[in-house]
Amino acid sequence: MEASEQVVELFHRHIESCMYTMESLCEELGKASQLIVECMLNERKIICCGEGSQALIAQHLSSNLLNHFQHERPALPAMNLCSDAASMTAIALQSGYNDIYANQIRALGQAGDCLFLPYQGSGSPMMLRCIQAAQERQLRIITMSNSPEGSASAILQPEDIELVFPVKDTARLTEMQLVAVHAICELIDTQLFGHMTPEQ
Structure with a gap:
C-alpha cells in the first residue's frame, strides 16, 4: 500500500468513527454541556484531568473554556490539573502516583463543581481515585472512555454522565474525544451566549 492510499484509509477510519460516535453520543453530549452550564451558572468551576493522551484532551477543554472556543467571549471557570509538574511529582513522591490528581481534587474541589475525566479502557487506579475524591467532595462527574463495564464506570452515580465511545x-478514540470536546464547547457557548456562527 502506498503512503497516499494509507492516508486515505486513515481518513476513512476517522469518518467511520465519527459516524458511530455521532449515532451513539449526540444526546449524551448535549447533557454533558448542560451539566457544565448549570455548574457555571451556579458559580462553580470545571476541574479537568487525564492520563497520557487524555491529559491533552482534558487540557484542551480547560483551555477553550478559560480563553475562548471560536468566538470572543468572557472567560469561563475551568482548571487543568495536568500541567503543574511540581505539585504532581511532589504528591507522587510522598502520597503515591495514583493520588496526583485525587489530592488536588480534595484540596480544590467544592460541592457543585464538575470533574471532567477522559480515559481509556476500564479506568486505571489513578482514575478510580479521582472519581472517589470527586464523590467525597460532592462534585458532579463527566467521564469519557471506551469501556462501559470498567471499574471506573461501576462507581459512578446515576447523576453523573458517562460518555462511552x-x-x-x-x-x-483520542480523535473522537477531541471532536466531542469541540461539540461540548460549541454547545456551552450557544447556551450561555446565544448562537454564534463559526468562522469558515
Whole structure:
C-alpha cells in the first residue's frame, strides 16, 4: 500500500468513527454541556484531568473554556490539573502516583463543581481515585472512555454522565474525544451566549 492510499484509509477510519460516535453520543453530549452550564451558572468551576493522551484532551477543554472556543467571549471557570509538574511529582513522591490528581481534587474541589475525566479502557487506579475524591467532595462527574463495564464506570452515580465511545482503536478514540470536546464547547457557548456562527 502506498503512503497516499494509507492516508486515505486513515481518513476513512476517522469518518467511520465519527459516524458511530455521532449515532451513539449526540444526546449524551448535549447533557454533558448542560451539566457544565448549570455548574457555571451556579458559580462553580470545571476541574479537568487525564492520563497520557487524555491529559491533552482534558487540557484542551480547560483551555477553550478559560480563553475562548471560536468566538470572543468572557472567560469561563475551568482548571487543568495536568500541567503543574511540581505539585504532581511532589504528591507522587510522598502520597503515591495514583493520588496526583485525587489530592488536588480534595484540596480544590467544592460541592457543585464538575470533574471532567477522559480515559481509556476500564479506568486505571489513578482514575478510580479521582472519581472517589470527586464523590467525597460532592462534585458532579463527566467521564469519557471506551469501556462501559470498567471499574471506573461501576462507581459512578446515576447523576453523573458517562460518555462511552464506540471506538476501540487508541488513535481513533483520542480523535473522537477531541471532536466531542469541540461539540461540548460549541454547545456551552450557544447556551450561555446565544448562537454564534463559526468562522469558515
